[in-house]
Amino acid sequence: MDLVFPPHVEDFRREVRSWFARDFPADIIAKYKSGQPLTTAEVRRSEMALGAKGWLASAWPKEHGGPGWSIEEQYVFDEELERAGVPTVTPMGVVYVGPVIYTFGSEEQKARWLPGIRDGSVGWAQGYSEPGAGSDLASLEFSAELKDGTYVLNGHKIWTSSAQHADWIFLLARTSRREKKQEGISFICCPTNAPGVTVKPIVTIDGAHVLNEVLFENAEVPEANRIGEEGKGWTYSQYLLGFERTSYARIGGKRAMLRHVRALASIGSPASNERLMDDPGFAMRLASAEIAVDGLEMTVFRILSAAASGGSLGDAASTVKILATETHQRITELFLDAAGAFMGHRGESAGTAPRDVASYFAGRAQSIYGGTNEIQKNIIARKVLGL
Template identity: 80%
Template sequence: MDLSFSPEIEAFRTKVRTWFETDFPKDIIRKYKAGLPLTTEEVRRSEMALGQKGWLATAWPEEYGGPGWGIEEQYVFDEELERAGVPTVTPMGVIYVGPVIYTFGSDEQKERWLPGIRDGSVGWAQGYSEPGAGSDLASLQFSAKLDNGTYTLNGHKIWTSAAQHADWIFLLARTSQEDKKQKGISFICCPIDAPGVTVKPIITIDGNHVLNEVFFEDVKVPEDNRIGEAGKGWTYSQYLLGFERTSYARIGGKRAMLRHIRDVAMSTPDGSGERLIDDEGFARRLTEAEMAVDGLEMTVFRVLSAAARGGSPGDAASTVKILATTTHQQITELMVDAAGACAQPHFSFWAGQNDPGGSPGRDMATYFAGRAQSIYGGTNEIQRTIIARKVLGL
């Protein structure tokens, strides 16, 4: 199997790499590489730099402002973005809701929302999970009652990523009670600063603020903020989840972590002269992790190629989600083993963003953050059921 790229794609890679090295804001790269949280202004500036270049909505069709890239260009771009240490694009706008809007939204909605998503000037959050509806998302109870062309929103969303940076939030809301719980759900967009919306931060075990709770109390939005038909939100959400689950792959980032682990394992930080890479067991596990990333990469190519023909990754995206999250955890376990006794003493400083020990504290934080990957976006157990029923037909 020839896995090499054509000379044209390699020339494209050089173009992208050069732009990241010369034109992307260097202060943002430095801060992101140090593992420090970005402010809302920095998030906007990072994504607007890509948007101004036309490189934010990389998978969008040209008719909606996408660059017209094929699968190979998109893949190489993502790889170079991670290699350069550029912040990962917040997916809620450009990867999640954008395709839903241009596929199911009205012309007025496309004109209203797509430009700000495409140029990075408007941030979005995803209002799916609730305290009683996580992997069993269809059990959601968030309500949207329609009266004279206005929805009144009430409920509580949780684990809402990047809500502190968002201008808008798209929601799954129950607009009617039906015999089947997947029915009666609608897809509604709401300004995050609307009266009655409260965002409460959740500080996770790695010491970071990425997640939030979002409360809605008698929040009013016009009926025109509903995407598509009333009661069809579950259908639109499944279309979106295909894009979400393939976005977890991040091959370039995983390869960067493996290079970091190998560098640490090749060194002798304690001065003993003994290198971890010479330990047969550790070397075997590192090789197995590298092979797992290779396997994930091939799976991503297959799923994305199918999506290019059919428009959405579909249920096969569950395979990517499982492999991506288990591989990430496999790699971060090696990171902690490589950091050894240096990791834990520095983590308490790292969690307070004042780590004097550098890498070991960051590695420990990465490990802790990665524990959640096999849970969010639909637990891996749920993904295996989807594969069994909808992919394998069991």
């Protein structure tokens, strides 16, 4: 595996970096960097700016309207997006459901849904977890009963990210009950403004509104809103989860976080002028976190290289999910140390302390959502190591 990007990829990097600096809405970047939540209109404007450039669906192949970039170009694009401080692209459309639609959907479904996902004009949410079915997702009870060509949806989805910005939600729903709980689950799409659908906000410990409950009471959608075959939803969901778990890596963002920590730790205390970086224990933990990001990057390269050679993201994506989320938590723990050491200082540490503490709290959930890290270790043991 050659870790040196060829000249044409570095030319591509310069093109991307220049566009973000020159043409992407600067007010969106400023608000995002300040830690303020974006409105639905701002989320749309951010993603439609990428869509207008043809860069929102960055990993899609050309035949489905993507740029058809190489693995190296996709990686560099993600890195430069993070470096520029551009808001993280809502993954539910372009990263999650889009590939499911163009892989398993009908031609009518592709024509109906892919353009709005690709250009950023239509937002999506993911309806997987339920109050009694999180990591054990196969135990879901959400029901979709087919009556005269219409599915009647009833149930309760929870921890639904960005549902307040979404026009559509894709769901795992039980359409029949068979011996094996993974069977009888179907993949269905529903507009969030359909009668019988209620979105309720969940405000988390960091004060943010990212998550939601979504309640369904006799909501109706046509049978044509089911992706693929009835009862094959579990198969499609596992395909989707490979993309989801790999997307957690966010190497560029983690390197930006590390630069931020190092900058904070290099500021002298107002009381003694001592620097946190002079503490050997802190310096060792920071170096360890930097090494962990390097290791995560190498793991991502290996998995993406295998996929580029005709393989699949598959179960090895669980490795990225574990490493990415635990590394994020290690870095945000350093945030707390840096913010706490010099609280009250008029420099950078005081100005960013509220945002950094919020990042720490939000990061505690990373090892839970998308399949808990404990579940990922079981997947690796069974399906990767063959134990």
